[in-house]
């Protein structure tokens with residue numbers, strides 16, 4: 001405070017004022033009301049005391065001494081004082097007693113706050129009528145919480161008085177003054193908060209509710225559009241899959257009930273999963289295929305999938321025709337195996353793998369209704385019954 005006064009250097013103001021033609025008016029130089037910083041040049045009258053003047057101007061007596069160059073607090077009539085009024089009007093806005101300033105913490109919602117402070121939503125909104133949304137409480141923002149009297153909390157506008165506000169809401173000025181702990185209504189300044197007891201911001205609350213409902217509807221509409229788009233994409237995938245199937249080799253058209261075992265030399269394989277249940281066999285009509293080009297092995301999400309035979313990774317990635325994340329291994333001699341609908345792929349294309357090496361994990365990506373491995377064996381580019389190659 002002291003530093004402020006001296007650092008602000010009153011010399012300019014001093015010079016201006018001292019350059020004014022003296023004599024000064026009788027008692028004091030009136031400073032026009034909006035001035036928030038400045039000095040009052042005051043001529044001491046009989047009976048004036050330093051503490052009395054300090055109280056009248058709302059400043060520290062020591063500051064009058066410093067700015068007037070006094071050595072003692074003894075005043076004599078006719079003495080001229082330079083009374084600083086720096087910062088007098090710069091106090092923070094007054095908050096009525098019984099109203100707590102609450103800083104919103106992460107995770108706070110209107111719901112949790114009304115419960116914590118035993119308020120109704122209307123009461124909380126009435127204390128914060130400038131709230132813009134019931135849903136978007138931002139951590140760090142300040143809310144006013146009425147702990148005693150409930151009512152509408154308004155900011156006193158420029159040129160507005162407590163009496164004006166009370167009249168506007170049909171309240172007795174005395175009741176409003178009491179609810180705000182105010183003895184002298186003129187002590188309130190623009191920017192101060194005034195509690196209007198018993199008044200509720202019902203319209204504000206209803207507007208906020210309407211806004212909340214509109215936002216909820218907009219969210220539902222956006223979700224509906226998203227679902228519609230997903231359905232459209234799924235239909236498109238099914239159409240492409242059907243097209244691919246129609247172009248598939250003809251000789252697969254009739255599934256053979258009896259499986260011819262192939263010799264080890266032709267390419268004995270191991271099961272790509274250690275625990276599973278066969279849900280769809282080769283050649284069966286599948287959920288998404290007219291003719292099933294592999295076998296479906298149901299297993300929980302994340303079950304490791306191993307290479308059925310040693311080979312080189314030919315494909316490791318996403319399929320545009322329903323396989324989802326899938327891997328194709330080239331075992332040489334035109335023999336390939338395919339592993340589809342993976343949750344995650346564990347190999348890279350070009351990599352060599354041993355039989356039994358983990359190449360990915362069971363998932364339900366692509367055109368799939370639940371976690372399973374779609375396993376195919378291809379020889380010369382044609383799908384064969386995998387059971388013929390498995391133990």
Ligand SMILES: [Zn+2]
Nearest residue numbers: 294295296374
């Ligand atoms: Zn399948």
